[in-house]
Amino acid sequence: MIVRVPATSANLGPGYDCMGIALNLYNDFEFIPADKTDHKTKNSLMYKSVDYFYKKNNLTTPDLEIKVTGDIPMSRGLGSSAACIVSSLIFANKNSGLNLNKDELLKYATEIEGHPDNVAPALFGGHICSFLEADKIYYYKTHVDEKFVIYLLIPDFELKTKAAREAVPKEIPLANAVSNISRANLIAQALRTGDFNLLRGSAKDTLHEPYRKKLIRDYDVLKEAAKSAGAVLFISGAGPSLMVIKDGKSPELLEILKNTETQDNWEIKELRPIDEGAEII
Structure with missing residues (x-):
């Protein structure tokens, strides 16, 4: 049995540990x-x-x-572990003959992973907001407007999630929490409605990116490059990959990113958000 699972990018800036999006980049798992x-x-x-x-x-x-x-690289903030978990649960569910529903599989996946922000979009596709309360997972899936194009920047080095999590402070000012709550809500609406100005205006995080960017030495120069072309840049998951979003294909943005002088080597992939999650092929 072969199970195909998409890459996922979590957080999308202010949606720290509660948002994720599925992308048209895949791994195939043969059992x-x-x-x-x-x-x-x-x-x-x-x-x-x-x-x-x-x-x-x-x-x-x-x-x-x-x-x-x-094509999903390991330890790059693109949901490689989520893909491993989701593919295995889909195989086990089919092979065992139990045929549990996807909500049950999400529960198992979250128990293994510890949080649903990557496993949920890997399983269901789309853009998903979710949280875990005791042993219950609350989530909502939305379609991402077709206008958005994603330029994924993948570096030639790994960043372990443990190190990225240790960089984030355990306590934050109330104002930072309020900022992230409001902006995360608006980003979800911007992705759904195709309102790029709303997305661009909401694209500020105060909880994790200011701390994790120190682990990605080209972060600032690439963020400025994206901004100069009118695009939005987020750290993908825990990093080190970076996700640049634009309202439509932009040869100008692609050229600027390619010509930006960086300390590390970065591969650029042009991707799109997808509505379909993991499937048996």
Whole structure:
């Protein structure tokens, strides 16, 4: 069985730990029956997620070989771990014959990942706002207006989520919290309605980007480059990838980004938001 899962970008600036969006960049996960699961596979996040599903339902976990192909890079803030988890749960759900609904799979995925901001759009597609309260997940999916084009900037270095989380302060001023709450609400509406001016005006974060940008030495120069072309730039998830959003294709923006002098090497991918989540192919 092969399961295809899209990349996801969480936060979108002020939507820290509660927003995520699915992108047309994919990994394919092939689950193959095996006589015995080898040591490397047993220690993979994919197999551990399959095992989690089977144990939760008092079933015997099958022996497997798992192959992964695709374009989602590891440790770049593009939901690679979410893709591993979601693909494995979709396989386990189908292979076991339980056929649980996607809300149940989201619950399992969140239990494994710890938060729903990447696993939700990986599973459902679209732009999703979500939060976890005790053991219940509240979420809402919206369609992203077709006008938006995303230029994804992927560097040649990794950034572990643990290090990015440690950079964020545990306490913040009340004014910063209010700023993020209001701006996150407006960004959600801007993406849904296609209001780029609203998106651009709301694109300021005070909770994590001012601290995480110190781990991405080209952040400031690339943000200025995007701004000069009238675009919006966010750190993708925990970083280090950066997501630049524009209202339509922009050869000018692409040229500016390509010609910006940086300390690290950056790959640029032109992508679009998608409404479809993970699927068996």
